[in-house]
Amino acid sequence: MDMSEEVLQQASPGLIPGSGTARAAKPTRLSPSFISWLQAGPMMLVFLAFFLIPLVFVVIVSFWDYNEYQLLPAFSGRGYTDTFEGCIAQLPDLCTIAKTYLKTLKLCLMVWAITLFIGFWVAYFLAFHVKSKTWQMGLSLLCTIPFWTSNVIRMIAWIPLLGRNGLVNSGLVKTGLINHPVEWLLFSEFSVVLALVHLFTFFMVVPIFNSMVRIDKSLIEAAYDAGATGFQTLVNVIIPLAKPGIVIGSIFVITIVMGDFITIGVMGGQQIAAAGKIIETRVNALQFPAAAANAVILLVITFLIITMMSRIVDIKKEL
Amino acid sequence: MTETTKKTGVSRRTLLKSTAGLAGLAAGSGAITGFPYVMSAEPKVLRYLGTAVNEGDDISKQCLKDTGIKIEYITATTDDVTKRVMTQPNSFDVLDTEYFSLKKLVPSGNILALDSKKIKEFDNITPVFTKGETPGGKKIGNQGTAPWKVLYLEGKDSKKFATSATEFVTLIPTVYNADTLGIRPDIIKRPISSWSELLNPEFKGKASILNIPSIGIMDAAMVVEATGKYKYADKGNMTKEEIDLTMKVMTEAKKAGQFRAFWKDFNESVNLMASGETVIQSMWSPAVTKVRSMGIACTFQPLKEGYRSWASGFCVSKGVSGPKLEWAYEFVNWFLSGYAGAYLNRQGYYSAVLSTAKAHMEPYEWAYWMEGKAAEKDIKAPDGSLLEKAGAVRDGGSYEDRMGGVACWNAVMDENDYMVRKWNEFIAA
Numbered sequence: 058m059d060m061s062e063e064v065l066q067q068a069s070p071g072l073i074p075g076s077g078t079a080r081a082a083k084p085t086r087l088s089p090s091f092i093s094w095l096q097a098g099p100m101m102l103v104f105l106a107f108f109l110i111p112l113v114f115v116v117i118v119s120f121w122d123y124n125e126y127q128l129l130p131a132f133s134g135r136g137y138t139d140t141f142e143g144c145i146a147q148l149p150d151l152c153t154i155a156k157t158y159l160k161t162l163k164l165c166l167m168v169w170a171i172t173l174f175i176g177f178w179v180a181y182f183l184a185f186h187v188k189s190k191t192w193q194m195g196l197s198l199l200c201t202i203p204f205w206t207s208n209v210i211r212m213i214a215w216i217p218l219l220g221r222n223g224l225v226n227s228g229l230v231k232t233g234l235i236n237h238p239v240e241w242l243l244f245s246e247f248s249v250v251l252a253l254v255h256l257f258t259f260f261m262v263v264p265i266f267n268s269m270v271r272i273d274k275s276l277i278e279a280a281y282d283a284g285a286t287g288f289q290t291l292v293n294v295i296i297p298l299a300k301p302g303i304v305i306g307s308i309f310v311i312t313i314v315m316g317d318f319i320t321i322g323v324m325g326g327q328q329i330a331a332a333g334k335i336i337e338t339r340v341n342a343l344q345f346p347a348a349a350a351n352a353v354i355l356l357v358i359t360f361l362i363i364t365m366m367s368r369i370v371d372i373k374k375e376l
Numbered sequence: 377m378t379e380t381t382k383k384t385g386v387s388r389r390t391l392l393k394s395t396a397g398l399a400g401l402a403a404g405s406g407a408i409t410g411f412p413y414v415m416s417a418e419p420k421v422l423r424y425l426g427t428a429v430n431e432g433d434d435i436s437k438q439c440l441k442d443t444g445i446k447i448e449y450i451t452a453t454t455d456d457v458t459k460r461v462m463t464q465p466n467s468f469d470v471l472d473t474e475y476f477s478l479k480k481l482v483p484s485g486n487i488l489a490l491d492s493k494k495i496k497e498f499d500n501i502t503p504v505f506t507k508g509e510t511p512g513g514k515k516i517g518n519q520g521t522a523p524w525k526v527l528y529l530e531g532k533d534s535k536k537f538a539t540s541a542t543e544f545v546t547l548i549p550t551v552y553n554a555d556t557l558g559i560r561p562d563i564i565k566r567p568i569s570s571w572s573e574l575l576n577p578e579f580k581g582k583a584s585i586l587n588i589p590s591i592g593i594m595d596a597a598m599v600v601e602a603t604g605k606y607k608y609a610d611k612g613n614m615t616k617e618e619i620d621l622t623m624k625v626m627t628e629a630k631k632a633g634q635f636r637a638f639w640k641d642f643n644e645s646v647n648l649m650a651s652g653e654t655v656i657q658s659m660w661s662p663a664v665t666k667v668r669s670m671g672i673a674c675t676f677q678p679l680k681e682g683y684r685s686w687a688s689g690f691c692v693s694k695g696v697s698g699p700k701l702e703w704a705y706e707f708v709n710w711f712l713s714g715y716a717g718a719y720l721n722r723q724g725y726y727s728a729v730l731s732t733a734k735a736h737m738e739p740y741e742w743a744y745w746m747e748g749k750a751a752e753k754d755i756k757a758p759d760g761s762l763l764e765k766a767g768a769v770r771d772g773g774s775y776e777d778r779m780g781g782v783a784c785w786n787a788v789m790d791e792n793d794y795m796v797r798k799w800n801e802f803i804a805a
Contacts, residue, residue, distance in 0.1 A: 125792065126462060126484040139797060153801040160804070216651045223651075240581055243653070244637045326637025327587045328630065330804035338589065338803075341455040342796045343462060343480060 112356075119349035128345055136350030140335075157330040158358065164246065164321065164331075165314045168253045172310050173303065175254070176261025180302070181295075183262070184269035197266065200259040215252070215324065219243040244326030252324040253314055260313065261306035268302030269295070304370045308363055315359045332358075420445045420703050425461070426472030427454055428642075429688065429725070430551055434758060435716050443710050445703055455588070461486050466695045470704050474688045476521040476590070476786040478546050482535055487691045489529050489544040494705045497712040497729045498548075504779055505549045505687065505728065506541070514780030516685075520594065520612020520787035523549065523687045547689030548708050549728035551720050554683035554778045558649060558659030562673040571595075571681050572602035574656055575629050584648055584657035587638035589799040591786055593619070594684050595658045596626050598783070602681045612787030616794055623798045627805045649674055661724040664771070665763055676771040682783030683772075689728070721745050722758050726775065748774030 087095075122133035144152035151159070179200070187193050206214070218224050219242040226238035241247055272295065280290040296303075318333030325331075332355045339348035424431070424447050436447040450468055452460060458477045460467060465486035473481070481487050492498045503509050508516050508524045518525070526546055528538040537546070559568050564579075574583050574595075586592045597611040600622055608618055629635065636654050639645045645663045648654045650672050659676065667674035690711070692704045710716075717727030718736035722745065727733040734742055740752040748770055755764040772778045789795055 125788070126480040139793075142797065153797070153804045156804045157800075216647055216653065220651050220653055240636075322640075326635070327640065328635060328638060328803065330800070334803065335800050338796055338800055341459070342589070342792060343459065344793060344796065347793075 115349045115352055118346055119353050121346045121349075123344055123346045126343065133346070136347040137354075139347055140350055140354065153330075154335075154354075157332055157335060160330050161315060161332045164249060164253070164329075165311055167246075167250050168257065168314050169307060169310050171250065171254045172258045172261045173307065176258050176265055176306060177299075177303070179258070179262045180265035180269055180299075183266050184272075193266075193270075197262065200262055203256050203259070215243060215248065219248060244324070244328065246325070246329065248324045249321050249329060252320050253317070256320065257310050257313055260309035264305040264309070265299055265302035268299040272298045300370050301372055304366055304372055307366060311362055311366075312359055315362075316355065421448060422446070422700070422703055422707055423448050423450060423467070423469045424472065425450045425452070425457060425468035425470070427452065427457060427474075427688075430472050430716075430720070432719060432758070435711075435719060438715050439707065439710055442715070443706055445707050445710075447707070461693075465693050468693055469696050469700060470707065471691050471693060472550065472688060473547070473691075474686055474786060475523045475526055475547060476686070476788050478526045478537075479521060479788045482526075482529070482537070482546060485533075485535065486694050487546075488694050488696060489532065489546055490548055490691055490705070490708065492543045492545045492548075494709075495545075495548055495712070496709050497732060498545075500729050500731055501549055501712075502726075502728055502730055504552065510776050510780045511730070512776045512780070514776060516779060517682060517783040517785075519608070519610045519783065520684075520785035522785045523547075523552075523689075545691075547691050548712070549687060549689045550711060550716075551689075551725045551727060552685060552687035553661055553725050554685045554772070554782050555658070555660060556679055556683050556772070557656055557677050558645075558664045558667070559675050559677045560649065560652065560655040560673060561675050563652065563655045568656070568677050569680050570602045571598040571679050572604075574599050574658075575603065575625070575634055577632070577634070579634070579656050581633050581636055582653070582655045583634050584636055584639055584645075584654040586645075586658045587640045589796055590788055590792070591684075592638070592658075593622060593795060593799070594784060594786065596622050598681055598684060600625050602679075611784045613789050614791060614795070616791055619789075619791060619795050619798050623802050627802050630802065630805060665724055665757075669757075669761065669763060678772040678778070678781065682781045683778065684784055684786065685779070685782040686786040719758050722756075724770075726779070730775075744768075744770060746775045748772075748777060 118128065119136050120132055120134065122129040122131050122135055140154050142152065144155060183193050183196055187196060216223065220226070221238045221240065221243075223242070225242060226235075229235045230238060276294055276298075277290060280294050285293065316333050318331045318337055321329055321331040322334060332351070336348045336351045336355070339345075339351060420443075422445055426449070428451050431449050431451060436449065440446055450460075454474060454477070457471075457473050458480060461471060461473070461481055462484055471487060503511060504516060505523045505527060508518055508522060510516065516522070526537050527549075528540070528542045529544040529546055530536045530538045530542065532544055534544070538544075557568070557571065557574060573579070574585070585595050593614075594611055597608055597614070597618075600606055601608060601611070603625075605625065606618070606621055608614060614622065637644075637648060639648055639657070642660065642663055645657065645659055646666045648657065649659070649663070649667050650670055661676055664674050664676040690704075690708050692701065696704060712729045712732060714729075714732035714736040717729055717733030720727050721733050721737060722741065724745070730746075734746075737745075741755065743749040744751040744755055744764070751764055751766050751768050753766050754762055755766075755768065757763050772781075
């Protein structure tokens with residue numbers, strides 16, 4: 058503890074009451090950059106131990122061979138070649154992995170667009186229309202409600218609502234809008250997108266809200282004074298200043314949806330392919346190297362998307 | 377078994393004394409105070425890894441009462457049980473798993489075969505396991521990983537399955553059943569008699585199968601064979617061409633919108649059926665019972681092509697030895713002694729030793745569950761809830777008829793890797 062107190066002391070003299078004056082005279086022993094490293098250190102160690110090292114193992118294992126019951130630590134590209142099986146031979150038809158990723162990307166894009174739209178306006182409402190801090194907090198907490206239930210419960214809960222004999226269908230039949238219950242409400246792309254939006258809009262709301270509350274209100278007044286319409290203020294002032302929040306929210310939503318297989322599985326009736334689903338099936342069949350290879354592919358693709366997004370907005374600079 | 381208890385007691389006493397001597401009076405006095413009461417020595421605890429089928433609070437409570445062995449359940453799905461045996465063989469003592477996973481488990485060397493001579497009721501185990509026939513002499517289908525193909529090992533540490541009986545048993549049989557399609561007779565309103573009905577366009581958007589590749593493909597094969605498209609040499613061990621053919625039929629059905637959803641979880645299957653989302657699907661016996669207990673008509677429909685069967689049993693982790701191994705034998709012997717068997721029979725499963733289970737059941741229960749006779753009284757579940765009213769007859773009838781009608785067994789194929797890839801392709805189609 059002594060050490061860290063000292064570091065804290067060096068970094069911001071006067072923070073610890075009563076000790077500031079006595080030590081202020083001492084020459085600085087630690088360079089500022091070293092202090093920054095120390096401050097970032099604990100998080101770095103956690104990242105190293107629980108993210109980077111396991112990731113390295115995943116990459117290594119993805120190049121191993123395997124049989125029915127064990128990993129064979131010999132170099133093999135089998136995990137990858139199996140995954141891309143038929144991608145050239147089947148042309149112009151798409152191979153499994155291409156179909157799967159196209160489907161995943163399509164779902165991702167739809168969920169992203171909808172969560173962005175809803176999330177932006179919820180954040181806008183919270184930041185500019187709700188004046189009291191307590192209400193802002195309370196209302197954003199409301200957005201976490203979808204996380205209170207387990208996936209199985211959620212799946213079971215959607216059946217009485219969206220199912221063939223569910224509330225929505227029987228309501229529509231009774232009002233005479235449709236003659237027969239519609240099937241696409243459940244176990245379809247519609248229900249997958251609905252469930253994902255329901256879950257993950259929260260991840261869009263929080264960062265956008267965070268960016269919006271930091272917008273200097275005088276800028277908006279200035280825009281108003283300069284004769285800008287509400288729409289012009291939105292496009293030229295608020296959206297550009299909320300960009301970091303939008304990008305961070307988008308990264309959250311896209312990375313989660315790219316890797317999701319539980320919600321897609323449960324709401325899609327297990328009939329919709331997902332990148333994560335392939336990994337799960339492989340792991341369950343004890344084909345760890347093949348699963349690892351698929352994980353690496355998923356990681357690379359997700360990383361590419363995020364790189365593209367951070368090209369659009371330099372998050373580091375904006376923050 | 378009191379002998380074991382005493383023995384361990386003595387060794388503990390010696391241990392305590394020497395510890396006391398070494399650690400001095402303070403430490404010793406504490407231990408000695410409790411001394412006269414430490415009769416049962418260290419508590420007999422077994423960590424029991426398995427799926428939920430064989431597990432039940434009633435079973436573990438009764439076991440503790442009868443033998444003093446405390447069972448700690450570690451419950452997982454079939455896939456996760458296998459994964460755990462492979463990756464953490466020291467995290468459990470007793471393993472309760474299915475015969476089809478033995479093709480993976482035995483070569484891994486992580487499990488220990490049990491000695492049939494130490495199993496009191498071994499000779500009374502139903503011939504379904506040992507000979508591949510029912511007690512009445514009906515031959516049972518041997519496609520797939522039938523238990524008698526993998527029941528014995530050549531030697532204690534052998535990784536080869538023996539073709540004839542040896543004393544080294546891979547899994548001591550406990551429970552098994554014959555699975556088929558579940559249907560909603562109130563919605564279908566006509567007799568169903570063939571697996572081919574699963575792909576009948578009449579049930580478009582109202583059918584479902586199990587989303588566990590190795591089991592799902594067996595159900596698919598039953599359907600393909602029933603439609604007369606192809607006859608497999610062994611549905612449980614297909615060639616690549618046969619896998620392609622099976623998946624092609626299923627893919628076409630999927631694209632045409634035949635399936636409402638695939639299920640993986642017991643509750644999912646119950647909900648799909650109870651809500652009317654599906655009217656015909658592969659199902660498990662207790663799931664059908666559950667739907668029925670909700671007041672909804674559901675039949676575990678016997679089909680002319682036969683049943684797909686599964687079976688599970690006990691072995692121990694390779695790390696188990698000494699007194700723990702003795703407790704494991706004691707536990708397995710207790711499990712086959714009747715209480716647990718009757719408990720399983722009352723859920724619609726079958727117990728491996730029929731005679732002991734019969735002794736623990738009422739004659740009217742036995743007549744309903746095992747002999748296919750109409751229930752004389754109301755049939756109750758082990759927890760006392762009402763399953764069937766008096767007069768009901770079990771779907772599929774007697775034990776002889778149901779087990780005698782088994783066509784194939786859950787399996788792991790030689791081409792498992794290829795099959796899993798094709799399954800992913802099927803899902804993506």
